[in-house]
Amino acid sequence: MKERRSDIQVLSAGYRRSGIWNTALDFLFPRRCPFCDEVVRLGDLVCPDCEKVVSYIGEDHCMKCGKPLLDTDSEYCKDCMRTTHLFNRGRALYVYNKAVRASITRFKYHNRREYATFYGRVMAERLGGFIASCNADCLIPVPISKEKLEKRGYNQAELLAKSISDHTGIPIDGGLITRVRDTSAMKELTRTERMKNLKGAFKITSHVVKCKNVIIIDDIYTTGSTIDAMTEVLKKAGAENVYFVTLAAGVPV
Numbered sequence: 001m002k003e004r005r006s007d008i009q010v011l012s013a014g015y016r017r018s019g020i021w022n023t024a025l026d027f028l029f030p031r032r033c034p035f036c037d038e039v040v041r042l043g044d045l046v047c048p049d050c051e052k053v054v055s056y057i058g059e060d061h062c063m064k065c066g067k068p069l070l071d072t073d074s075e076y077c078k079d080c081m082r083t084t085h086l087f088n089r090g091r092a093l094y095v096y097n098k099a100v101r102a103s104i105t106r107f108k109y110h111n112r113r114e115y116a117t118f119y120g121r122v123m124a125e126r127l128g129g130f131i132a133s134c135n136a137d138c139l140i141p142v143p144i145s146k147e148k149l150e151k152r153g154y155n156q157a158e159l160l161a162k163s164i165s166d167h168t169g170i171p172i173d174g175g176l177i178t179r180v181r182d183t184s185a186m187k188e189l190t191r192t193e194r195m196k197n198l199k200g201a202f203k204i205t206s207h208v209v210k211c212k213n214v215i216i217i218d219d220i221y222t223t224g225s226t227i228d229a230m231t232e233v234l235k236k237a238g239a240e241n242v243y244f245v246t247l248a249a250g251v252p253v
């Protein structure tokens, strides 16, 4: 029995910062909207125009990967109907549209680390029900290689996980799994090629995984091959259920 209704909801509630300290910070360092990069009103986190254009993935989502469903009579998206995923289930917050893509690009490549505070808060709020239903023992950000970390200075998935952890109280186990090999330029690859490319990319650092239920955190969900590759390693090491939460997901192709 499906319990899904309305498709994509449009953000209407305003997100504001609160507290004297935050107000002082806003005054000294004006906040910029994570979507259009314009300075927002004092106390706001997002500008009113962007609140209207950003789309959340609503109730009509794939029961496996969380992508928005085009055919609302189906349980699963086209991608999941032809793929056997290793992870249990996952959800994503935003539809990956132009505004969200621009925002994630700045967050990931242009040092806008502060966006994580906003993203994590909205993820914890909007996907709180799903996150709670996972009974997770820990959050695991998708790791990046040492080389990439040195070059970029931060791992955006880790910043997201920290913010979600602040709001949900679920601890992060960031050292459990490492990325031993980078797998860049996967955009043009098929799923089989991606999986091949990801073989041996992740390594578990402990022989005994204490977390039985795990939520992997990442910025974008596309084919799920990265999450599947991590799931394979985690389940081999003793994790029982592997879920994921991402900031955005594309429409199924």
Ligand SMILES: [Zn+2]
Binding pocket: 033, 034, 035, 036, 037, 038, 046, 047, 048, 049, 050, 051
């Ligand atoms: Zn804006």
Ligand SMILES: [Zn+2]
Binding pocket: 062, 063, 064, 065, 066, 067, 076, 077, 078, 079, 080, 081
């Ligand atoms: Zn799906």
